[in-house]
Amino acid sequence: MTEKFIPLIDNRRHQDSLTIPAQLKLPSGKLADTLSRPLHDLRISVTDRCNFRCVYCMPKEIFDKNYQYLPHNALLSFEEITRIAKIFLSHGVKKIRLTGGEPLLRKNIEDLVAMLAELRTTDGLAPDLTLTTNGSLLEKKAKSLKNAGLNRVTVSLDSLNDTTFKQMNDVDFAVSEVLNGIDAAHAAGLGPIKINMVVKAGVNDHEITDMARYFKNSPHILRFIEYMDVGASNHWQVNEVITSEQIILRLQEAGMPLRLLPANYEGETAQRWQHHDNQGEIGFISSVSNAFCKDCSRARLSTEGKLYTCLFATEGHDLRDIIRSKENHSDLLISNVIASIWQSRNDRYSELRNLTEAKNQTTEKKIEMSYIGG
Numbered sequence: 001m002t003e004k005f006i007p008l009i010d011n012r013r014h015q016d017s018l019t020i021p022a023q024l025k026l027p028s029g030k031l032a033d034t035l036s037r038p039l040h041d042l043r044i045s046v047t048d049r050c051n052f053r054c055v056y057c058m059p060k061e062i063f064d065k066n067y068q069y070l071p072h073n074a075l076l077s078f079e080e081i082t083r084i085a086k087i088f089l090s091h092g093v094k095k096i097r098l099t100g101g102e103p104l105l106r107k108n109i110e111d112l113v114a115m116l117a118e119l120r121t122t123d124g125l126a127p128d129l130t131l132t133t134n135g136s137l138l139e140k141k142a143k144s145l146k147n148a149g150l151n152r153v154t155v156s157l158d159s160l161n162d163t164t165f166k167q168m169n170d171v172d173f174a175v176s177e178v179l180n181g182i183d184a185a186h187a188a189g190l191g192p193i194k195i196n197m198v199v200k201a202g203v204n205d206h207e208i209t210d211m212a213r214y215f216k217n218s219p220h221i222l223r224f225i226e227y228m229d230v231g232a233s234n235h236w237q238v239n240e241v242i243t244s245e246q247i248i249l250r251l252q253e254a255g256m257p258l259r260l261l262p263a264n265y266e267g268e269t270a271q272r273w274q275h276h277d278n279q280g281e282i283g284f285i286s287s288v289s290n291a292f293c294k295d296c297s298r299a300r301l302s303t304e305g306k307l308y309t310c311l312f313a314t315e316g317h318d319l320r321d322i323i324r325s326k327e328n329h330s331d332l333l334i335s336n337v338i339a340s341i342w343q344s345r346n347d348r349y350s351e352l353r354n355l356t357e358a359k360n361q362t363t364e365k366k367i368e369m370s371y372i373g374g
């Protein structure tokens with residue numbers, strides 16, 4: 001029998017019309033895209049606002065006082081986010097990461113954490129609930145986030161040197177306050193804490209060894225992230241990237257040789273390494289030099305409810321339109337829409353970028369990191 005499709009027409013430019021199979025199917029807990037990649041992770045952006053102006057993410061000249069952020073009624077409510085997250089879990093998602101913008105700026109974020117912690121995966125377990133933050137409000141919020149059901153946090157910290165850090169966050173924020181946030185998160189039981197350092201050539205690459213030395217004997221996992229060509233605001237250039245291989249070499253030259261550890265699970269974003277004397281784990285996220293698209297099992301939900309199947313997408317699928325429709329669509333229908341989006345996914349931007357020698361692959365405007373989260 002040929003399947004009939006009912007198009008839900010959306011008139012925004014380039015927006016694909018969403019298709020719903022005429023015969024709705026119950027979720028099986030297993031979805032595969034066109035490259036046989038399962039759907040395991042959901043990243044939810046809860047705000048497009050941030051109190052930092054990191055030069056590689058929200059440069060001040062673009063994100064200035066005239067920048068148009070989303071109005072409050074455009075944001076998904078906590079109920080809407082939870083409803084969508086529940087459907088994703090029924091498709092096999094096990095891990096949910098809250099991000100932004102700065103997620104701790106979203107008012108009463110603990111309430112959302114508590115609502116998500118109540119959900120169950122297809123194995124009957126609570127989802128693995130994590131959050132990525134710049135750490136600025138963590139000292140204040142770590143305990144309440146833990147009490148609400150958050151499992152772990154990832155904290156972004158690009159330097160231990162105040163001059164460099166302030167140059168990068170561009171709002172005069174001190175390193176010590178982020179470190180206090182990390183300590184509070186550790187004390188609250190939000191570990192193991194991952195520390196994300198985006199390395200930008202000529203800006204903070206001279207701090208690589210200091211960061212490695214500082215976190216070597218700590219319970220935290222330092223992760224070096226290659227600077228990526230996300231969005232358009234940062235005017236990314238390939239010569240601003242310091243590759244993981246270069247970092248490993250620099251650490252070796254500084255007397256900190258590393259050895260590779262086995263992955264925790266298939267599709268893990270970071271490659272895990274360890275200091276030779278077994279003191280401390282270091283992760284490398286090599287999105288530019290060693291793309292991991294073939295294992296990419298992440299879906300991303302924007303603050304305003306658009307579903308993106310790749311960090312480098314130019315267009316999302318508007319789930320908010322469906323859940324706010326006057327037609328009162330059922331969860332089953334939304335579940336089928338999500339299934340059909342995932343099943344037709346063929347994204348592999350980073351792999352293609354490498355094949356085209358880091359040339360910009362699209363003339364369309366890519367979404368910004370602050371809009372979709374990392």
Ligand code: SAM
Nearest residue numbers: 057100101102132133134156196227228369374
């Ligand atoms: N505001 C939070 C924070 O900074 O942790 C969460 C959102 S932020 C967009 C998520 C992660 O993306 C951060 O670790 C940040 O350093 C990283 N990031 C932002 N822009 C990036 C870029 N162009 N290349 C690589 N990582 C980037």
Ligand code: SF4
Nearest residue numbers: 050052054057101134
């Ligand atoms: Fe804000 Fe995070 Fe982007 Fe920095 S990386 S500007 S903290 S959203």
Ligand code: SF4
Nearest residue numbers: 293296310311349350
């Ligand atoms: Fe996944 Fe897209 Fe990144 Fe490839 S480029 S790893 S498909 S988000």
